[in-house]
Amino acid sequence: MEELNRINEKIGDETNLVRVNPQEKTGYPAGALIVVEGIDGSGKSTQLHLLDAWLRHLGVLVYDTGWNSSELVKEITSKGKRKALLTPTTFSLLHATDFADRYERNVYPLLRAGYFVLADRYIYTAYARDTVRGCNPRWVRKMYDFAIRPSLTFYFDVPIDIAVKRIMIGRPKLKYYEAGMDLNLSTDIYESYRIFQSRIMEQYRRMARKENFLVMDATLDIEEQQKKMRRAILPLLRPEVAALASEELVQ
Amino acid sequence: MNPLTNKVRGLMDIKRSKDGSQIRFYGDGIPYLKRTKLKGKLIVIEGPDGSGRSSQVELIKNKLESDGHAVTTTGLKRSELIGAGVLAAKQKLPVGQKTLALFYAADFADRLEHHIIPSLEAGSIVIADRYIYTLMARSVVRGISRKWTNDLFGFAIVPDQIFYLDVSPDKLFHRIFQKYSALDYYEAGADMGLADDLFDSFIIYQRRIAREFRRMEKLYGLVAIDANRTMSEVNNDLQTRISSYLNASKI
Known part of the structure; x- marks a missing residue:
């Protein structure tokens, strides 16, 4: 630590890798970054899908992005996963690589061009997972420092039992890393999954205030949650679109 | 200081x-890994291609082994997990x-x-044919912030000795031409659009890398x-410095 402080002092506060605010950089109207976060089975993807349909219906330019979807490191992570060779640090760095590729290639340019980028998981997934796996939380946050902050982050909070139940119905076969088996939490994969997910949830809850999460009660009706999300998004839309959209919301 | 204290201290040194x-x-x-104890020593040799780096690593390894030390060498691009992927990405x-x-x-x-780390735990002298400094220099000359790069490598361990083989660019290209008759695309920074031709690009790029290394010396x-x-x-120069360090630390 002393070493780092000493070096950083000498380097000074250089920011050529700034968190650029698109609005400020050029005259182009910037888009908005909307993020959903939450553990598996919190219903966040369903909500994002509905939001996507609504925005497209309103004529808004939309781009959808997820977590771990780029081709670049997919091969390596799956190879590493098979052999269980990944350490928490390499796992974290590979996901960061993957994220950076999506970010540099799609997310950031599309935001600059005025798109509404809808992200199913964003840097907070890495904050939560990597911390639970044993990486230094401060190191993880610095690594993702280049990523622009979302316009809105919806966090879907749900009791662990409900989430696990939802997952178990649809997809009973769990993968090694997905269940957090690398953490030796339990020899039983389902029990391991449950403990792992509850630890991730703890991390989400801990960062909710600092990261300005809009906390959603994910036990509510799907329609009710969606209405709340749409209302929250209204201020981000162009005035004429917002007027149209709010009329529809009232009906 | 009484002789008894000295004796106790001596015993503690042996234990340590x-x-x-x-x-x-x-x-x-x-x-x-924070509780890990390292018995070995980490010696890093940095320098551009054509500086004789790999030959020096080989010579040092042979000498240290003939002196009775366990020696492990490591380079960039040699990781079993990701190595091939790095080349594919390039x-x-x-x-x-x-x-x-x-x-x-x-x-x-x-x-x-x-x-x-496992080699150092086992008590081996690890000679690294390049380390984080090459990676940092390459990033920084391509516009990545020094602070972010430094923070990123906050997981790296501090070596015991770090040498940089300093060669003037004109010596460097003669050595490279004598060996390969061609300049490497990346070692010439040809991806950066620095100049119209590979030769000028090489000179500009190597000067920038060298400047970054001079900064890192401090x-x-x-x-x-x-x-x-x-x-x-x-x-001879390297060997004298390494031997005197190893003698001083009683390995």
């Missing part, structure tokens, strides 16, 4: 060297700078955790070795 010394990270480090050109920086960091982390304690001299002169 048996257990090895506490692992030291540059920055935030790897929390799950060929797939449109990859962003942050993506590439993170990818190399992942590759390095894999080597650090699976090769360097920050990270790199020792510059004049590598304009003959191979055996350079080797």
Whole structure:
């Protein structure tokens, strides 16, 4: 630590890798970054899908992005996963690589061009997972420092039992890393999954205030949650679109 | 100081060297490895291609082994997990700078955790044919912030000795031409659009890299070795410094 402080002092506060605010950089109207976060089975993807349909219906330019979807490191992570060779640090760095590729290639340019980028998981997934796996939380946050902050982050909070139940119905076969088996939490994969997910949830809850999460009660009706999300998004839309959209919301 | 204290202290020293010394990270480090004791020593040889780096690593290895030390060598691009992927990513050109920086960091982390640290734990002298400094210099000359790069490598361990083989660019290209008759695309910084032709690009790029290394001499304690001299002169210089260090630390 002393070493780092000493070096950083000498380097000074250089920011050529700034968190650029698109609005400020050029005259182009910037888009908005909307993020959903939450553990598996919190219903966040369903909500994002509905939001996507609504925005497209309103004529808004939309781009959808997820977590771990780029081709670049997919091969390596799956190879590493098979052999269980990944350490928490390499796992974290590979996901960061993957994220950076999506970010540099799609997310950031599309935001600059005025798109509404809808992200199913964003840097907070890495904050939560990597911390639970044993990486230094401060190191993880610095690594993702280049990523622009979302316009809105919806966090879907749900009791662990409900989430696990939802997952178990649809997809009973769990993968090694997905269940957090690398953490030796339990020899039983389902029990391991449950403990792992509850630890991730703890991390989400801990960062909710600092990261300005809009906390959603994910036990509510799907329609009710969606209405709340749409209302929250209204201020981000162009005035004429917002007027149209709010009329529809009232009906 | 009474003789008894001296004796006790002597015993403690022996005990400490048996257990090895506490692992030291540059920055935030790897929390799950913080209790690791390293018995060996980490010696880093940095320098551009054509500086005679790999030959020096080989000569030092032979000498240290003939002196009875266990020696392990490691280089960049040698990680079992990611190594091949790094090359594939390079060929797939449109990859962003942050993506590439993170990818190399992942590759390095894999080597650090699976090769360097275990060898040091076992008491081996590890000679690293390049380390984080080359990776940092390459990123920084391509526009990535020094602070972010420094923070990123906060998981790296601090070496015991770091040497930089310093060669003037004109010596460098003659050596490269004598060996390969061609300049390497990346070692010439040809991806950066610095000049119309490869030769000018090489000169500009190598000057920038060299400037970055000079900066790092102060920050990270790199020792510059004049590598304009003959191979055996350079080797004598390196060997003297390494031997006197190892003697002083009683290995």
